[in-house]
Every structure is written in structure tokens, then in C-alpha cells.
Amino acid sequence: MSTSATPATTQRPAQSGGARTLAVTSGKGGVGKTFVTANLAAALAARGERVLVLDADLGLANLDVVLNLHPKLTLHDVFTDKATLDQAILPAPGGFSVLLAGSGMVEYSRLTPEVRDRLLSIIDLVKPRFDWVLLDTGAGISDVVLFAVSLATDVMVVATPEPTSLTDAYATIKVLATQQGRRQVGLLVNQASRLGEGRMICGQLQQVLQRFVGQQPGQAFRLDLLGEVRNDATVRQAVLKRQLLIEHYPGSEAAQGIKALANRLLT
Amino acid sequence: MLPAVPLLDCRDTTPTALNTPATPPLIDARHLRLDAALQLLQQAGALLPEAEPYSTAWLQGVIDALCDLSSKDALTGLVNRRSFEMALSREVDRVARSGEPALLLVLDIDHFKAVNDTHGHAAGDQVIQAVARAISDVVRPMDTVARVGGEEFAIILPNCPPSFGLTVAERMREQVAELRLDVSPSQRIGVTISVGGAFAPQWVRSSSLLWMERADRQLYRAKAEGRNRTCLEAQMESLVSAEEKGMLFAATQLMDGE
Numbered sequence: 033m034s035t036s037a038t039p040a041t042t043q044r045p046a047q048s049g050g051a052r053t054l055a056v057t058s059g060k061g062g063v064g065k066t067f068v069t070a071n072l073a074a075a076l077a078a079r080g081e082r083v084l085v086l087d088a089d090l091g092l093a094n095l096d097v098v099l100n101l102h103p104k105l106t107l108h109d110v111f112t113d114k115a116t117l118d119q120a121i122l123p124a125p126g127g128f129s130v131l132l133a134g135s136g137m138v139e140y141s142r143l144t145p146e147v148r149d150r151l152l153s154i155i156d157l158v159k160p161r162f163d164w165v166l167l168d169t170g171a172g173i174s175d176v177v178l179f180a181v182s183l184a185t186d187v188m189v190v191a192t193p194e195p196t197s198l199t200d201a202y203a204t205i206k207v208l209a210t211q212q213g214r215r216q217v218g219l220l221v222n223q224a225s226r227l228g229e230g231r232m233i234c235g236q237l238q239q240v241l242q243r244f245v246g247q248q249p250g251q252a253f254r255l256d257l258l259g260e261v262r263n264d265a266t267v268r269q270a271v272l273k274r275q276l277l278i279e280h281y282p283g284s285e286a287a288q289g290i291k292a293l294a295n296r297l298l299t
Numbered sequence: 300m301l302p303a304v305p306l307l308d309c310r311d312t313t314p315t316a317l318n319t320p321a322t323p324p325l326i327d328a329r330h331l332r333l334d335a336a337l338q339l340l341q342q343a344g345a346l347l348p349e350a351e352p353y354s355t356a357w358l359q360g361v362i363d364a365l366c367d368l369s370s371k372d373a374l375t376g377l378v379n380r381r382s383f384e385m386a387l388s389r390e391v392d393r394v395a396r397s398g399e400p401a402l403l404l405v406l407d408i409d410h411f412k413a414v415n416d417t418h419g420h421a422a423g424d425q426v427i428q429a430v431a432r433a434i435s436d437v438v439r440p441m442d443t444v445a446r447v448g449g450e451e452f453a454i455i456l457p458n459c460p461p462s463f464g465l466t467v468a469e470r471m472r473e474q475v476a477e478l479r480l481d482v483s484p485s486q487r488i489g490v491t492i493s494v495g496g497a498f499a500p501q502w503v504r505s506s507s508l509l510w511m512e513r514a515d516r517q518l519y520r521a522k523a524e525g526r527n528r529t530c531l532e533a534q535m536e537s538l539v540s541a542e543e544k545g546m547l548f549a550a551t552q553l554m555d556g557e
Contacts, residue, residue, distance in 0.1 A: 133330075173533070175539075195547075197398060198542060198547055198548075199539055199547060202539060202543065202547055203538040203539050206538060207538065236546075236547060236549070240543055240546045240547055243546065244543055246467065254351075299521070
């Protein structure tokens with residue numbers, strides 16, 4: 033594996049050929065980030081896209097829990113040279129592929145040059161083979177999360193209408209804008225209690241961002257509302273049964289929200 | 300796990316359960332060589348059990364006193380490193396389940412080597428004891444204060460809201476800075492500490508090692524920035540000013556008011 037890459041967290045990889053890379057992150061944990069990521073992957077796959085979800089929440093992720101997968105080989109095995117990348121990329125229900133971190137990855141959840149190089153080369157290797165690489169990152173703003181986000185060309189912040197989630201989403205977006213030089217961040221409002229709540233929250237965040245972040249000259253900052261997922265009873269059902277909402281409750285309002293998000297990303 | 304069957308001949312006539320024949324004795328406590336253990340306890344000033352020597356209660360008392368002794372730091376009476384590591388692992392597991400915020404502080408006496416070199420090791424010990432007392436005075440009974448190295452201490456603060464973290468750490472630092480120690484009849488000295496801290500990741504599986512590393516990193520930062528200061532790992536809360544929060548929450552109020 034190549035170790036010549038010297039990534040910097042402030043520098044995004046150039047948009048070369050291959051997959052579009054989208055980092056999914058959140059300020060606060062427990063806002064449904066992994067749930068959204070898995071269902072978005074399935075919705076994109078249903079549209080004929082080749083999708084890989086990379087569990088970039090090293091060691092702390094629960095993508096395996098959400099998808100009810102019991103992987104034998106994981107990113108940890110790739111890191112420790114016990115498996116090849118091809119062996120560790122697994123098919124998931126929903127027609128997409130996953131590369132799971134595995135619980136052993138907790139040792140890697142601090143950002144050493146080795147972890148950086150490995151993750152970077154893994155992304156370079158998978159990009160030509162997929163249309164989308166979704167990076168399911170951790171919550172918060174740890175250096176690993178920021179690095180994982182820096183690997184992607186696009187970033188989507190998942191937030192709920194709850195005040196603490198809103199505050200943390202704002203803080204995350206602020207850090208992405210000021211420390212990573214992002215000019216554009218996407219927002220997905222999850223658990224919206226009514227139609228239009230996403231638009232309202234996005235508007236409010238935009239106002240505060242414009243006042244406190246968008247002041248630097250030549251640093252116009254944009255927050256785009258990528259979608260809104262309604263908080264309906266089917267979400268709880270799907271989560272409890274560890275099923276994909278898109279597959280098992282395709283007609284639900286929440287599933288419609290995910291599909292609209294996929295549409296938005298494909299246009 | 301401890302075996303349920305008593306392994307010792309306790310000379311205790313109380314039946315362990317009704318209608319159960321007494322279990323045949325496996326060990327006679329009087330055959331154990333306990334001199335070294337008893338001497339150790341005596342020297343450490345530990346209270347020896349009052350029960351009839353070589354009875355179950357007495358032996359249990361000796362063992363408890365030994366456990367207590369082996370979990371404490373001899374100089375300060377604080378929790379020692381071994382015991383601290385156990386407490387830290389327990390806290391990591393607890394936080395992963397409860398989601399409660401927990402803060403780990405690590406602190407180090409500034410320029411301690413100079414104190415030792417200038418005033419001697421007795422003065423150094425005096426400083427360590429005084430700092431230990433000063434820290435213990437400003438924490439809650441539920442907090443674990445440990446001496447984890449020569450002049451290094453660590454404190455686990457369970458259920459500590461993020462907004463209080465800095466206040467608690469600063470209170471410790473100020474308490475220590477106010478100390479005046481008579482290290483000799485003619486010399487009175489003061490010391491300062493540097494404090495680093497990090498909150499446990501809530502709701503997630505993590506390791507105590509990582510938590511310790513994160514707190515240590517902040518301690519290094521406090522040292523590098525000039526000592527006698529507190530550095531806590533950035534929390535979401537500290538990134539958002541009151542003014543920004545006010546504007547954000549206008550949204551929720553607007554929604555509620557609709």
C-alpha cells in the first residue's frame with residue numbers, strides 16, 4: 033500500500049475521476065446519521081448507482097448494527113494486513129457495498145500519520161470502482177472526524193430540530209468553514225416533525241452563519257438544504273428491526289424524504 | 300469470582316445455611332504466614348480488625364485492609380495509579396451506557412524538579428502532599444483523585460456538565476496557587492499546576508487509554524502555553540457564543556410560537 037501521500041486536513045483532494053465522495057457527519061451523536069447514510073446508500077443504489085459506504089467512524093461506528101451485519105473481515109483486517117481491500121468490501125442489504133471498521137479499530141481512532149495514509153490510499157483505491165463513496169464519520173469535531181470529512185469532496189451535516197443538535201450542527205459547520213475552508217456544506221434535517229421544518233432550520237442556521245462566519249472577504253459561505261426526513265413511526269420500526277426503511281417501508285414519509293435526498297444529490 | 304464454599308477453617312460455629320452439614324475445612328487460617336502482612340498494615344497505620352484473631356471476620360478484615368493499602372498512594376493517601384486505571388475503565392463503560400458527561404483532568408506540578416533540587420526531597424514530598432490536599436478539598440466525594448506519577452495527578456469527575464468543566468479545573472488550579480508552604484524555618488514557597496482535561500465520548504464504546512491520551516494532550520498544551528493554566532479539549536458548547544446561541548434559539552422559539 034502506498035504511503036507516499038501526505039494529506040493535510042485543510043486541503044481537499046482534487047476532484048479527479050471516479051466516485052463522488054460525500055462525508056456524512058453530525059455535531060451531536062444520536063441524530064440518525066448512520067441511519068440516514070445507510071438508507072441514502074440504498075436509495076442511490078435503487079437508482080442504479082454503485083455505492084460504497086465506508087465506516088469512517090473508526091471503531092466507534094454502528095453501521096454493522098444498523099444493517100444487522102456480522103462481518104468476518106473489516107477495515108481493521110485491511111489495516112493489519114490480514115485481508116485485502118477486496119475481501120473486506122462486503123455486499124449490504126439494499127444493493128450497496130460496505131467497508132466496516134470493526135471494533136478493533138478503536139486503536140486507530142486517533143489520527144496518526146499511518147491512519148491518514150491508510151485511509152487516503154483506501155479511498156484512492158475504491159474511487160474508480162464506485163459512483164458514490166459515502167463516508168459515515170463520527171459525531172463531533174475530533175481530529176479523526178475532521179480528517180475523514182476532509183477526504184470527501186462534499187459534506188452533509190445531519191441535524192435534528194432539537195436545540196442541542198442545532199447548536200452542535202452549527203458548531204460543526206463553523207469549524208468546517210473556518211478550519212477547513214469549506215465554502216459549501218449540505219444540511220439534512222432528520223426527525224422533522226412537520227413539513228417545511230427543514231427549510232426553517234436551514235434558514236435560521238444560514239442567518240447566524242452569515243453573521244458570524246461569512247464575514248471573511250472572498251469567503252462567501254453557503255449552506256444548502258439537501259433534504260428533510262420526517263419523523264414517522266416507520267423509522268422506529270425499521271430501526272428496531274434493523275431493516276432498511278427504503279426497502280421495508282418505501283411508501284412512508286420518511287422514505288420519501290430519503291428518496292428526495294438521493295434525487296437532489298443526483299441532479 | 301470468589302468461590303461460594305469457604306476455603307478456611309474459621310473456628311466459626313455459625314452454620315452457613317440451615318440443615319447443611321458443615322463443609323470440611325480446606326485451610327486452617329492459623330497455618331498462614333501473616334506476619335509480613337500484619338507488619339505492613341501496622342507500619343501503614345491501618346486499623347487492624349477487632350474480631351477474634353484467625354476468625355473469618357478477622358481474616359476478612361486483614362484482607363480488606365491489605366486491599367485498601369494496595370489501592371492507595373503511600374505519600375498522599377490518594378488513590379494510586381493501579382486503582383485509578385480500574386476506576387477509569389469503569390467510568391468509560393458507565394458513560395458508554397448512561398451517556399452522562401464525565402470529565403478527566405490530569406495535572407502536573409510546574410517546575411517540580413526545581414523544588415526538589417533547591418529545597419530537597421523532603422520539601423518535594425511536602426509540596427506533593429499539600430497539592431493532594433488542596434485538590435481533594437475542592438472536589439465532590441464521588442470524584443476520584445489519584446496520584447498517577449511523581450508529581451502527576453489525575454481526577455475523574457463523573458456526571459460533570461461540560462459547562463462546569465473549566466470552573467472545576469480552575470478552582471483546583473487557584474486553590475494550589477494560593478498555597479504557601481514552609482519548607483524550612485526561613486523559607487516559604489508557592490507552587491503552581493498545569494491542568495489538562497477531556498470529556499469522555501458519550502454513548503460510544505471507547506477505551507480508557509484514548510481518554511487519558513486526550514487529557515494528556517491538553518496538559519502538554521497547558522505546559523507549552525506557559526504553565527499555571529488549564530486547557531480543556533474543545534467542546535461543541537465552547538465554540539458557540541451566547542450571542543450565536545441566542546440567534547439560533549430564536550428559531551426554536553419561533554417554531555414553538557407558531
